[in-house]
């Protein structure tokens with residue numbers, strides 16, 4: 437029987453009304469039940485969360501049908517872009533064959549073995565052993581426990597302190613958050629884990645030692661030597677740093693930094709650990725960020741882009757000698773560190789498919805080729821009165837926001853200037869992140885030059901919009917900090 441046009445229209449209207457009701461209910465349930473971290477609960481309660489429903493390539497769509505360029509690769513992780521059927525197929529295949537198998541208690545699974553071997557092949561030479569986790573924080577917990585274990589097995593039980601950099605981000609579980617060098621992750625949550633020593637970071641724009649590169653001769657790396665003198669090498673087990681600080685505002689150490697750190701670590705028997713949770717798997721145009729500095733760490737932490745976020749996975753690669761210490765402990769020793777989901781077969785299958793794409797589509801050389809264009813477009817934003825400096829490394833960048841360029845004075849937190857810029861970009865269809873005093877950009881590695889241009893244009897408009905608002909209240913220039921907290925017309 438043929439349906440009349442009127443009946444078709446009313447069926448469509450009914451479907452539309454049902455979809456609108458379901459959407460309203462999801463919005464209500466989101467507000468009522470789902471906690472959104474790394475944002476102000478009060479702001480999310482007022483504004484609601486952006487519910488994403490679909491992704492393809494660099495784009496995601498929200499529940500209202502709006503399309504965004506995901507210029508943060510979601511959470512720095514979706515390297516290959518959204519909606520890749522190859523990964524979905526690999527995961528489905530594994531789920532149908534064997535949905536789960538542990539790597540604990542003497543069991544194993546093919547994807548976990550294949551991935552461990554592949555990572556050992558890709559990693560800097562000598563990092564031969566892999567232990568898996570579900571993400572970056574768990575991986576850094578693993579570092580803390582393995583550092584202690586290693587030095588105990590080597591008969592040096594007091595080497596338990598770990599040196600970490602100011603404004604480092606290593607995760608938000610208690611041990612990892614203790615390594616994290618941001619007060620926001622500490623002050624409501626204290627006491628933190630004892631035994632973390634803090635060190636100046638290699639941040640040349642606002643050098644914490646008040647020096648200038650290159651005349652400083654890498655004094656910030658030599659701070660490690662000062663810490664050893666103060667605490668004693670027998671009490672320091674490891675040094676940890678991100679090759680390029682991500683959440684801390686895309687801070688890349690100058691040439692020679694990690695080589696100097698390696699040399700100090702070697703001299704004092706300190707394990708050198710690099711946290712590659714953001715920089716791993718192509719972000720800087722190399723498999724691992726540390727390859728920029730001609731040095732090899734003792735432990736390498738990974739997560740995020742190992743699966744491009746398709747499933748949760750992280751882990752730590754260890755230098756062979758560290759594992760040898762466990763072997764030499766003999767059959768009486770068991771490794772009491774691991775997680776139910778260490779090496780989850782479906783997550784490992786996702787990682788293998790993801791690595792196939794990164795290799796097959798030659799994304800590492802592509803990043804190296806696109807990086808100069810990305811840097812040029814983003815550097816141009818330094819012309820905004822709000823931007824003190826633009827820092828780029830591979831396909832990641834941060835705009836350092838200041839209310840007065842000559843004095844480099846940041847905006848007071850209460851003015852929420854980075855969040856306003858992020859929201860202005862979001863309204864124009866580009867997702868970036870407000871992180872401390874910066875706006876961070878980190879698109880999927882597959883981003884095209886034209887999409888980079890759009891990201892830069894939208895950021896320019898967002899900066900101009902917020903600069904105009906701030907100028908109205910006299911919030912720019914040397915006296916700007918005080919004025920920038922005044923309420924602004926129409927600002928959410």
Ligand SMILES: Cc1ncc(COP(=O)(O)O)c(C=O)c1O
Pocket residue numbers: 570571572573574576605606607608678682683711712713714739740750
């Ligand atoms: C360098 C670094 N380490 C560790 C983590 C924590 O990873 P996860 O959120 O997977 O626990 C992050 C997360 O952003 C990170 O950037």
